[in-house]
Amino acid sequence: MLALERVGKTYPNGVHALERFSAEIGQGEIVAIIGGSGCGKSTLLRAIAGLDPASTGKVSLDAIAISAPHEKIGIIFQEPRLLPWLSVADNIGFGLSDLPADIRREKVAKALARVGLAEKAKAWPRELSGGQAQRVAIARALVPQPEVLLLDEPFSALDAFTRRDLQDHLLDLWADTRPTLILVTHDVEEAVALADRVLVMRPRPGRLFEAININLARPRDRNSTLFDDFKRHVLTSLDRSLDRTVPDAHGRSDQGAAMWW
Amino acid sequence: MGMTVELPTTGQIEAGTQVAPLARLRRYLRPLLGLLLPLALAAGWELTVWLGFSSGRLVPPPSKVFATIGELARSGELSRHIWVTLWRVASGFALGVIAGTIMGAISGYWGLARRLLDPTVQALRAIPSIAWVPLFILWLGIFETSKVALIAVGVFFPVYLGVMGAILSVDRKIVEVGRIFRLSGPAMIRRILLPAVLPAYVLALRVGLGLGWMFVVAAEFMGASEGLGYLLIDGQQLGKPAQIVAAIVIFAILGKATDWLLEIATAPLLRWQDAFSRQAGGA
Known part of the structure; x- marks a missing residue:
C-alpha cells in the first residue's frame, strides 16, 4: 500500500x-489525479517518485519511506524520454542492466511483443512515431x-485516436501484473x-479537493449514460475546486470540457 | 495505426528503386562538380605558362609543383618532413585533447569548479595563441617541446569549450531517466552523460584538429630544421615558390585526410544520429 501522509x-x-x-492507495488500484494548472499534481507525482522529495x-x-527513486516505483513522463543513442530494445532493457544478458534479452523481447513493436527492436527512437515511442x-x-507505476500526463502529447488506443493498451498491460x-x-x-x-485537486497551494470513486465495471463503455454521469460529476467538482459557477445538473458538460482539455 | 505508418514507407522505397541509377549518378557527380573550378584554373594557368604568356616564376604551374613534390619524395626528404610534422600535430593534439577534456569535464560537471576555473580559461583564450611563442621558446627551448606546447594550446580551447558546453547542455529530462533507474554516479556518467555529449565532443575534436594543423605551421616557423613548415620558410628564403606551393598542397591533403580519419573513426559511435539525418534527408 502506498501511503501519503500530509505531503507538502x-x-x-x-x-x-x-x-x-x-x-492511501491500495495495491493494484488505479488512481487518477486531476486539477487545474498549478494545483501541484506533477509536484505530488515527483514526490512519490522520489525525484523531488516532499x-x-x-x-x-x-x-x-520514499525519499529517493525506488526500484518498486516506475514513472512515465509526458514525453517518452527514450535515450536516442540506444536502440528500441536497449531502451526497454535500460533498467535491467543488473540481470544476465540472456535473461534481459528474453524479457525485452517479451515486452516488445507485448506492446506490439517486435519488428521495431533494432530501430532508433528517432524512427518511431509519437505513439510508438510512448509504448516503448x-x-x-x-x-x-x-x-507502483506513476504516469505524468502520459498521453497528452498524442492525437485523440492514438490516445484512446494507448489508454486501452495501458489497461490491458495493467491486467498482466x-x-x-x-x-x-x-x-x-x-x-x-x-x-x-x-x-x-485545487490550486494555490495544491490540495486535495475531492475524491470520487468510479464504480464502473471494466471494460467501460465510454458512450453509456453512467459514464457520462461520472464525467459530469468530475467536471462539476473541478469547477467547484476553482470556485467557478456550477453548471446546472442537466446541462451538458461542454463548457467545462473546453476548460479542462 | 500500423497502416498509416507503413504505407508511405513502402511507397518511398518503390520510388527509390525507380530513380536509383539517376540518383546514384547524381550522388557521384555532385562532389566532382566542386573540383571543376580548381581544375579549370590549374589547367588554365598551366596553358598560360606553356604558351609563354607568363614565366611562371613566382606562381609556378601545376606541373612544376608536382615535379617538385616528386623530387622531394625521391630524395626521401618529403616523407621525413611529413613524419616530423605529423608527429608534432599528433602529440600536440593528444596533449591538448587530454587537458581540454579533463578540464572541460570538471568545469561542466561541478559548478564551483566552473566559477573558479572558467573565467581564467576564457581570459587566456582571448590571448592570440601566437603571442605565446616567445615565452614558450624562453621556457621550453627552441626544439620540439615548445612546438608541441603551442599546438596543444591551440587544440585545448575548442576541446575545453566543447566538452564544457556539451555537459552543460545535456537534457535534464534524460538525466532524470537515469535517476529513476537509480544509476550510480559512475554509471550515470558512462550510460547517460558520455553518450549525450559524444556528438558535440567529436565536433570539438575536429575543430581542435583543424587548429592543430594551423598551429603546427606557426610552430615550425619558429626555427625548425625539418617539417612541412620548414619547407615553406626554406622555399621563401631560397626563392623556390614551387616548393612553397608543394608544401601548401601537402598540408591541405594531410589536414583533410586526418579530419576524414577522425570522422570515420567516430562514425560508429554516432550511428544513431546518422540514422536521423539520413531519415530527415530522405523525407
Missing part, C-alpha cells in the same frame, strides 16, 4: 506548490515489474475511463 512541498524559490496531501509529510510504500516508454517502465497506477491527467474522460478513484 515548498520549492527553494518560495513557491508553495502542495499542502497537506493525504491519501518538504513536509511522508510518502511510504509498504511502510518504507511504457514497456521500459513496466519491464522491471514495478509495484496489476501494479498500482497513479495517473496525472487534464483529461476528464481519460480519468473516468481508467481510474477506480479520481482525486480532484
Whole structure:
C-alpha cells in the first residue's frame, strides 16, 4: 500500500506548490489525479517518485519511506524520454542492466511483443512515431515489474485516436501484473475511463479537493449514460475546486470540457 | 495505426528503386562538380605558362609543383618532413585533447569548479595563441617541446569549450531517466552523460584538429630544421615558390585526410544520429 501522509512541498524559490496531501492507495488500484494548472499534481507525482522529495509529510510504500527513486516505483513522463543513442530494445532493457544478458534479452523481447513493436527492436527512437515511442516508454517502465507505476500526463502529447488506443493498451498491460497506477491527467474522460478513484485537486497551494470513486465495471463503455454521469460529476467538482459557477445538473458538460482539455 | 505508418514507407522505397541509377549518378557527380573550378584554373594557368604568356616564376604551374613534390619524395626528404610534422600535430593534439577534456569535464560537471576555473580559461583564450611563442621558446627551448606546447594550446580551447558546453547542455529530462533507474554516479556518467555529449565532443575534436594543423605551421616557423613548415620558410628564403606551393598542397591533403580519419573513426559511435539525418534527408 502506498501511503501519503500530509505531503507538502515548498520549492527553494518560495513557491508553495502542495499542502497537506493525504491519501492511501491500495495495491493494484488505479488512481487518477486531476486539477487545474498549478494545483501541484506533477509536484505530488515527483514526490512519490522520489525525484523531488516532499518538504513536509511522508510518502511510504509498504511502510518504507520514499525519499529517493525506488526500484518498486516506475514513472512515465509526458514525453517518452527514450535515450536516442540506444536502440528500441536497449531502451526497454535500460533498467535491467543488473540481470544476465540472456535473461534481459528474453524479457525485452517479451515486452516488445507485448506492446506490439517486435519488428521495431533494432530501430532508433528517432524512427518511431509519437505513439510508438510512448509504448516503448511504457514497456521500459513496466519491464522491471514495478509495484507502483506513476504516469505524468502520459498521453497528452498524442492525437485523440492514438490516445484512446494507448489508454486501452495501458489497461490491458495493467491486467498482466496489476501494479498500482497513479495517473496525472487534464483529461476528464481519460480519468473516468481508467481510474477506480479520481482525486480532484485545487490550486494555490495544491490540495486535495475531492475524491470520487468510479464504480464502473471494466471494460467501460465510454458512450453509456453512467459514464457520462461520472464525467459530469468530475467536471462539476473541478469547477467547484476553482470556485467557478456550477453548471446546472442537466446541462451538458461542454463548457467545462473546453476548460479542462 | 500500423497502416498509416507503413504505407508511405513502402511507397518511398518503390520510388527509390525507380530513380536509383539517376540518383546514384547524381550522388557521384555532385562532389566532382566542386573540383571543376580548381581544375579549370590549374589547367588554365598551366596553358598560360606553356604558351609563354607568363614565366611562371613566382606562381609556378601545376606541373612544376608536382615535379617538385616528386623530387622531394625521391630524395626521401618529403616523407621525413611529413613524419616530423605529423608527429608534432599528433602529440600536440593528444596533449591538448587530454587537458581540454579533463578540464572541460570538471568545469561542466561541478559548478564551483566552473566559477573558479572558467573565467581564467576564457581570459587566456582571448590571448592570440601566437603571442605565446616567445615565452614558450624562453621556457621550453627552441626544439620540439615548445612546438608541441603551442599546438596543444591551440587544440585545448575548442576541446575545453566543447566538452564544457556539451555537459552543460545535456537534457535534464534524460538525466532524470537515469535517476529513476537509480544509476550510480559512475554509471550515470558512462550510460547517460558520455553518450549525450559524444556528438558535440567529436565536433570539438575536429575543430581542435583543424587548429592543430594551423598551429603546427606557426610552430615550425619558429626555427625548425625539418617539417612541412620548414619547407615553406626554406622555399621563401631560397626563392623556390614551387616548393612553397608543394608544401601548401601537402598540408591541405594531410589536414583533410586526418579530419576524414577522425570522422570515420567516430562514425560508429554516432550511428544513431546518422540514422536521423539520413531519415530527415530522405523525407
